[in-house]
Amino acid sequence: MNNERKKSIMLTPGTLRVSPRVLEASSKLQLNHRSPEIEGAFETIKANLRKIISLPNNFELVFFPTTGRGGLEAIIAATVSSHKTLVVVNGRWATYMAEVAKENNPTVDILELPHDAPIDVEKLREVIASKKPKAICFVSHETERGLLNPTKEIIQLCKAFGCYAVIDAMSSVVIEQTDFAALGASAFCFSASKGLRSLRDMGITAIAKLFAETLSPKGNYLNFAVEYKRQLKGLPRNPFPTGAVLALREATNELLEEGIENRRASIQVNMKIIREWAKQRNLEEITKPEYLGWCTMPFRLPGEWTYPKFREALLERGYDVFYSYEGEEGKTFEVSTMGFLSEKDMRGFTKAVDDILHIV
Numbered sequence: 464m465n466n467e468r469k470k471s472i473m474l475t476p477g478t479l480r481v482s483p484r485v486l487e488a489s490s491k492l493q494l495n496h497r498s499p500e501i502e503g504a505f506e507t508i509k510a511n512l513r514k515i516i517s518l519p520n521n522f523e524l525v526f527f528p529t530t531g532r533g534g535l536e537a538i539i540a541a542t543v544s545s546h547k548t549l550v551v552v553n554g555r556w557a558t559y560m561a562e563v564a565k566e567n568n569p570t571v572d573i574l575e576l577p578h579d580a581p582i583d584v585e586k587l588r589e590v591i592a593s594k595k596p597k598a599i600c601f602v603s604h605e606t607e608r609g610l611l612n613p614t615k616e617i618i619q620l621c622k623a624f625g626c627y628a629v630i631d632a633m634s635s636v637v638i639e640q641t642d643f644a645a646l647g648a649s650a651f652c653f654s655a656s657k658g659l660r661s662l663r664d665m666g667i668t669a670i671a672k673l674f675a676e677t678l679s680p681k682g683n684y685l686n687f688a689v690e691y692k693r694q695l696k697g698l699p700r701n702p703f704p705t706g707a708v709l710a711l712r713e714a715t716n717e718l719l720e721e722g723i724e725n726r727r728a729s730i731q732v733n734m735k736i737i738r739e740w741a742k743q744r745n746l747e748e749i750t751k752p753e754y755l756g757w758c759t760m761p762f763r764l765p766g767e768w769t770y771p772k773f774r775e776a777l778l779e780r781g782y783d784v785f786y787s788y789e790g791e792e793g794k795t796f797e798v799s800t801m802g803f804l805s806e807k808d809m810r811g812f813t814k815a816v817d818d819i820l821h822i823v
Contacts, residue, residue, distance in 0.1 A: 471783040472808050476606050476634060476759050477531075477656035478663055480802035481714065488713035489662055489706040496702045504712040505700075511715035515659075515723060517642050518669055525691050527666040528703040531633045531654030533685055534666020536563050538650055541678040541687035542598050542629050543568040549596035551587060553612070554578050554605030555788060556631055564600065567681060572596060578605075578788070581754055582612045584620060591624050598627040598649070603641065604634035604756050607788045607797060608749060611639065611756030618646045627674055633657055634758040637723060638730060638801060649674040655707060657758075657801055658726070661714035664707040731757050733800035736809040744822045749787060749795060761787035761797040765820060769794055773819065780815040 473480045494501055509524050518524070527534045542548055543564045550561045553576040564571040572594050576582060582601060591599070599621050603614045614635065621628040627649035635641050636651075637658025643651040648671075655665035670691070678688040684701065694700060718726060734757055741748060747763040764773055770786040770793055777783060787795035800809070816822075 471778055471781055472804070472812070473783045473802060474798050474800065474804065474808075474812055475783060475785050476797070476799035476801055477654060479656055479660065479799065480804060481660055481662065481710070482717060482803045484717060485661055485710050485714045485803075489710035492705075492709065494705045494709075496705050496708075498705075501703070501705055501708055504708050507712050508708070508715055511712075511719055512667070512669075515715065515718060516636060516644065516669060518644055521672055522644050522669050523672055523675065523691065523695060525668045525670060525687065525694055526700065526703070527668075527685060527690065528664065528701050528707075529666045529685070530663050531652060531656070531666045532559070534654075534668050535560065535631055535633075535652045537666070537682065537685040537687040537690070538629060538652055538668050538670070539563045539600060540567040540681045540685065542600065542627070542650075543571050544681040545677055545679045546597040546627065547595070548572065548598040548600060549574060549590065549594055551582055551599065551601040551617075552576060553580070553582050554602060554610055555607050556605055556633070557602045560600055560602065560631060579608065579610075579750070579754075581610060582617060584613055584616045587617065588620055591620065591626065596626060598629055600629045600631075602631040603643075603651075604632075604639065604758050606634045606759055608761055609755045609759040609797065610750055611635075611754065611758075614639075614641050614643075615646055618643075618648055621649075622647050627677075634756070637718070637726060638757050640727070644669065644671075655711045655714070659711065659714050659718065660726075660801070660803060661711045662707050664704045665711055727757075730800050733804055733806060733809050734760065734798075736806060737798050737800065737813070740813045744817070746822070758801065759797045759799045761795055764794045764796065765822070768820065770796055776819045777815060780818065782812050782815050 549572045630651040632651040636653040650670040652668045655661040680688045749761040787797040789795045
C-alpha cells in the first residue's frame with residue numbers, strides 16, 4: 464500500500480479518525496495492564512465519563528476489553544438469561560442484538576419492524592401489552608442507515624409498563640442530545656470510539672445499580688454480572704490493551720476541554736456540508752431526511768458503480784468510507800463526520816467523490 468493510501472482521511476463511524484494527541488497517548492508508554500498508572504487512568508476515565516454522560520450516583524460503569532459490540536453482547540446475554548425479554552429489530556445492529564439474545568435464550572421474543580423507518584412506538588406498545596416482557600432491548604441509532612429511533616418515547620413506554628430499557632447507544636452517546644440515565648434507561652452500551660473519539664478495544668456499559676443486581680451470571684470472558692461485581696469491588700479487571708486505556712483517558716480529557724456541545728456542533732456542521740453537497744449532486748439518499756440523526760448518512764452509488772470499486776478509487780485520492788446496509792459487495796456507502804475532521808476535510812472529500820463519479 465502506498466504512502467498516500469496509508470494517510471487516508473477516514474469518514475467512518477468507528478474505527479474513526481482521532482486527534483494527534485489521542486493517537487500519541489496510545490503509543491507513548493508501554494505499561495503492564497495492572498500498573499498503577501493504568502488504574503489511575505481508569506479512575507480519570509470514570510470521572511470524566513460521569514460528567515460527559517451526566518451519570519448519577521445510582522449508576523455504575525462497567526468496562527470490557529472488547530469493541531462496543533462485546534460489551535453489548537455481555538449485557539444482552541445477562542438480560543435475556545435473567546428476565547423475560549423483548550428485542551425490537553429495525554436494522555442491522557438490532558438484528559445482531561436479536562441473534563445474541565436467541566443464542567442465550569431461544570424463547571426470547573423478537574419484534575420485527577421495517578428497517579427503513581424508526582421504531583413504531585404504538586406497535587411496540589401493543590406488543591408489550593400482549594407479551595408482557597420485563598426487559599426491552601433496542602438500538603437508539605442504527606448506524607448503517609443513519610436511522611434515529613425515538614429513544615425518549617420508547618424509554619417512557621418501558622417505564623409505563625414497568626420494563627427495564629436496555630439500549631445500544633453506540634452511535635448516540637455525545638452525538639445526539641439523549642440523556643439516557645435521566646430519561647430512565649436501565650442500561651446503555653457505548654464504545655470508546657464514535658462520539659468519545661478514541662481508539663477501539665473498549666466496550667462500556669452504564670447500568671443502574673438496581674438493574675445490575677437482578678442479573679444472573681452468564682458466559683465466561685464476557686460475564687456481565689461477574690465483571691460488574693468485580694469492578695465494583697475494585698478487583699483486577701480482565702487484561703485491557705493499555706494503549707486503548709491511555710488513549711481513552713486522553714480522549715475524555717480532550718472532549719471535556721472542547722465541550723460536549725462544541726463537539727456535537729462540529730459534527731453537525733460537517734454533516735450539513737455533506738447533506739447540502741449530496742442534494743446539489745442529486746445523489747440517491749437511502750434514508751428519509753426526517754429519519755436521520757447525525758451519526759452517518761448513507762447513499763446509493765449511481766450507474767454500474769459498486770462499493771469495492773468506489774472505495775478503491777477513493778483510497779487513491781486519500782479518503783475512506785464504509786459500505787452501508789447492502790454489505791461489502793453492494794452499491795451503497797455511508798459518510799460519517801464523527802471523527803477528528805475539519806470543514807476542509809469535508810470539501811476535499813466531496814471534490815474527490817465529484818472527480819470519481821463525474822457528477823459535477
